[in-house]
Amino acid sequence: MKRFVAIALALALAAGAASFAAPKQVRVLASVTGGKNDEENKLFEQALRKATGLEVVWERVPANYDQVLMQKLGAGERYDLVYMNQFQMYSLAEQGAIQDLGARIKRSAVYQKNVPQAELDKIALDGRYYAGFNKQEVFxxxxxxxxxxxxxxxxxxxxxxxxxxxxxxxxxxxxxxxxxxxxxxxxxxxxxxxxxxxxxxxxxxxxxxxxxxxxxxxxxxxxxxxxxxxxxxxxxxxxxxxxxxxxxxxxxxxxxxxxxxxxxxxxxxxxxxxxxxxxxxxxxxxxxxxxxxxxxxxxxxxxxxxxxxxxGQASLFAIPANAANPDGGFALLEFLATPEGGLLLTAGIEGYDYTREGGKIAYTEVGKAHAKDHGAPLPISSAFDMAQLGPMNPGxxxxxxxxxxxxxxxxxxxxxxxxxxxxxxxxxxxxxxxxxxxxxxxxxxxxxxxxxxxxxxxxxx
Amino acid sequence: MPGPRPRSIRRYRSLYLLFLPVALYFILFSYYPFAKGIAMSFQGNRLIGPKPFVGLANYREVLADPDFLRAVLNTLVIGLSDLVLYFALSLFLALCIAELGSRLARRAVQTFAYLPYLFSWSVIAGVWILVFDQRGIVNAIGGLLGAEPTFFLAEPGLARPLIIGMGVWRSVGYFALLFTVAITDIDPVLYEAARIDGASRLRQIASVTLPSLRPTMKVVILLLVMGVLTHFDEMFVMQNPANRTRIATLLVYVFDMGIVKFKTGFATAGATVVMAGTLILAGLARKALRYDEA
Known part of the structure; x- marks a missing residue:
């Protein structure tokens, strides 16, 4: 019996250690942001994992997103980051369904460096911030x-x-x-x-x-x-x-x-x-x-x-009230606000959508078809250099x-x-x-x- | 009616076991969400986390909302018109099909009439737009005859007739098929006896066909009554700023509340009213039709 208990204890400790060592999962529900198909979405997840060290599961719902969002959140499914528009953010914040990110945003060096205060002011609700940005909104x-x-x-x-x-x-x-x-x-x-x-x-x-x-x-x-x-x-x-x-x-x-x-x-x-x-x-x-x-x-x-x-009304990511890994969710949100995150959301995945030739971006045929848009034609980071993407569409x-x-x-x-x-x-x-x-x-x-x-x-x- | 006795349950346990997955399916995917929806209609509008009990507040809010009341009116006008027209036209079509001499012609007309039912509402809406658009077929023909184009799709007065027409075009073939199947089941001896008695073709229809179709008519009417309050897809695909207030039905209201505004308490209260209304209508229809009598 003692031997059995010892083995069980050792196995439990080993499992605990493994789970401690493994990156914690971050589950994301997104609309159009991400890979354009299942194959690219997997690569998108890998690119995020490589950049952040987080085990990202990126669920992309390009059609009927509002319906899916309501059903999934209503059914109690747990996500760490959820895409929404500004009106949805207001509704969900009023219900207490998403977390107040004000303290995190104020502490975030990434947000201070990359996200203009004027953009944050536009999404404030009673002086609080309930979401971070997917992209810079144009007009x-x-x-x-x-x-x-x-x-x-x-x-x-x-x-x-x-x-x-x-x-x-x-x-x-x-x-x-x-x-x-x-x-x-x-x-x-x-x-x-x-x-x-x-x-x-x-x-x-x-x-x-x-x-x-x-x-x-x-x-x-x-x-x-x-x-x-x-x-x-x-x-x-x-x-x-x-x-x-x-x-x-x-x-x-x-x-x-x-x-x-x-x-x-x-x-x-x-x-x-x-x-x-x-x-x-x-x-x-x-x-x-x-x-x-x-x-x-x-x-x-x-x-x-x-x-x-x-x-345009802001396109945002928020952390639901029932998120299992809100820290991971916010870390990912911060990455999307960096110039590196901006590059992933525009040009796409290196080695798939583009390669580097002499330091410059050279688009693959797939990358050309994806037209420099993987969810953010214009990234939120004010430090992002649009010129690196090469010639834009005329006009x-x-x-x-x-x-x-x-x-x-x-x-x-x-x-x-x-x-x-x-x-x-x-x-x-x-x-x-x-x-x-x-x-x-x-x-x-x-x-x-x-x-x-x-x-x-x-x-x- | 007495329920199954324990001995008979034991005796037929294999059959009960076979039924178990079906029962589980309905419990999980129909009755549980159904009960949950009713429960949510008494709770506050919260998508995540504990939902406070608010009693009848959601119902009071919804029943006092002018948009809801307008949706009730739209639903009743469209739903009841559909009921009458689907029933009358499908029965008429089935009788006409039965009168066609050639079997090939019968099948051709039947297939042609049934075909629209196979299309999704999006496709049906696409066809309707093609026909009634500003540059559509009707206006093109009208133009050839010197008429000014009519903006059918944005004319509030035409919104409901167009929606009803769309539904008729899509569904009449389906219900006609039900009647046609029932007509083919009528015993030919009845017609032969009527002919011997000198009955005309019209008299045969009135005295043999229609009375024989009574059970099918009951089923069709009950199906149509159950659908009166549940119109959604056709309105959803055809709505525009000019016609929205004339065709937004109860389920469009529920969709807006639940999916667009995340007001789950209001949406489920609206949905429960629809469900209760459907149950009442179906109950009244059963009674009026004497549904359970032969």
Missing amino acids: PLVNANKALTDKMGIDLGKLATLEDYYQMLKKAKAYMEAAGRKPYYPFFAYMTDIWDLQPWFSSAGLRRGVFVGAGGKRYAPYVDPKAKPVWEWLAKLYAEGLMDPESFTKKTGDMRNKMWQSQDILLDSDWAAWTGLYNNNARTAGTYPDKVNVVGLPGVKGPEGTYLIEQ FLESLAVGKRKDVSVAPMGFANGKLDARQYYDIMSKWMTDCIMGKLPAEAAIKGAADELRAKKIID
């Missing part, structure tokens, strides 16, 4: 097909007011219809979630969302009486056949195809990265730059002389530069200090705006209707 801006506008004799650099854009669209419609493409609707505005109308509301100095003003009063600038000329302008575009009616029913994918593939439109609003992707797709199809040469524009200047552009860096102009203000939409029910806000706004734009209601009545409904649903005061 949508006006995209115009210069290949077509050049042929029409339109100088994009001179477009400054809503009236300028209206005249430009009229000219474009007339030109294209005279060329036999009838009916031609040159402008597309993706109306679901009223995305992205910000460059036009900039003309009135207004931003999307709900803000908290003096005395804690919540207000929605898009339903301010000052917004009326923008609502009317959009309605005029629709009435005169300048705005594509499919703006109300089609998705962003359709909009993008219309822009670069069929050139059914020549003006929309899309992410800065898409300026480059439009051109890159066209280059592959052999239509760049003769038929497609998309450029980014800041939109319309506001009364204060500033272009108001909206930064991308120029669009990115628009956001750095002194007369351009890039800021997120109003989240009402994290309390906004975004789904309701989008639904109410898109419904009333659609009625106005389609000519069913005058702007004044639609604005009043939207404001009344927002108030009734306690979204604004």
